[in-house]
Amino acid sequence: MENKTAIITGAGRGIGRQIAIRLAEDGFNCALNDLNETDLAETKAMIDKYGVKCVTYKADVSSYEEVENMIKSISDDFATVDVLVNNAGITRDSLLMRMKEEDWDKVININLKSVYNMTKSVSKIMMKQRQGRIISIASVVGVIGNAGQCNYSASKAGIIGFTKSIARELGSRGITANAIAPGYIQTEMTEHLPEDAKQKLSSQIPLGFLGTPEHIASCVSFLAGKDSSYITGQVIHVDGGMAM
Numbered sequence: 001m002e003n004k005t006a007i008i009t010g011a012g013r014g015i016g017r018q019i020a021i022r023l024a025e026d027g028f029n030c031a032l033n034d035l036n037e038t039d040l041a042e043t044k045a046m047i048d049k050y051g052v053k054c055v056t057y058k059a060d061v062s063s064y065e066e067v068e069n070m071i072k073s074i075s076d077d078f079a080t081v082d083v084l085v086n087n088a089g090i091t092r093d094s095l096l097m098r099m100k101e102e103d104w105d106k107v108i109n110i111n112l113k114s115v116y117n118m119t120k121s122v123s124k125i126m127m128k129q130r131q132g133r134i135i136s137i138a139s140v141v142g143v144i145g146n147a148g149q150c151n152y153s154a155s156k157a158g159i160i161g162f163t164k165s166i167a168r169e170l171g172s173r174g175i176t177a178n179a180i181a182p183g184y185i186q187t188e189m190t191e192h193l194p195e196d197a198k199q200k201l202s203s204q205i206p207l208g209f210l211g212t213p214e215h216i217a218s219c220v221s222f223l224a225g226k227d228s229s230y231i232t233g234q235v236i237h238v239d240g241g242m243a244m
């Protein structure tokens, strides 16, 4: 695994942080992105003990220009770019009738346009290398929908369609593209859900318990590693059986 590099967006906390730690444990050098520099520095401190190279990049992944500049810096700082994990995401929940246009736009831009921005920029490098792994974090609600999350569900369903299309476009260049659809995972994103919504969600999990960022990081580790080289265009559900 020596010299391989992974880029992880939204690596400041939650699932992104855990993915970064797991890939560092696997021996990947890590290029960490987030908007929050303090959180990024904390993740970097956790990764440094694995002895891999780790550099942090503050950038808004919904901005095409900021992403282009960040990827330029990353390709100057690292010899190769082997894995891209599109993880950054937000929620702005409300029922359609109450949803403000800015909440629709913000969620679509940060969750979905970011995946276009990052993948377009990184796949240029991967195409030259003739190898790469693109892993995007979708959601169970992008598959089954959820009242109060039409913007978020649409962004995550968009990631799934995007992933299948680029898997077809980039397969002949040795690049795989897969999505992970997490279920209900314990992070700060879900911490603030109303108690009744938490109860309702939990009751829909056949395995009967909430997921952790480690569950998602294990799947990313598999998709980034050598054992998944013949898997592309797939959506892997890591949700305790919520969607089947």
Ligand code: NAD
Residues within 6 Å of the ligand: 009, 010, 011, 012, 013, 014, 015, 016, 033, 034, 035, 036, 039, 059, 060, 061, 062, 087, 088, 089, 090, 110, 137, 138, 139, 140, 181, 182, 183, 184, 185, 186, 187, 188, 189, 190
């Ligand atoms: P989180 O809110 O804890 O972390 C998200 C991170 O993304 C934060 O560090 C935030 O600063 C960063 N971020 C937000 N906007 C950004 C931007 N414009 N540019 C760069 N970074 C930005 O969320 P989480 O629970 O760790 O979720 C991570 C991913 O997993 C998201 O895409 C989320 O939609 C998805 N997901 C989460 C769950 C869950 O139950 N927690 C379920 C399904 C999918």
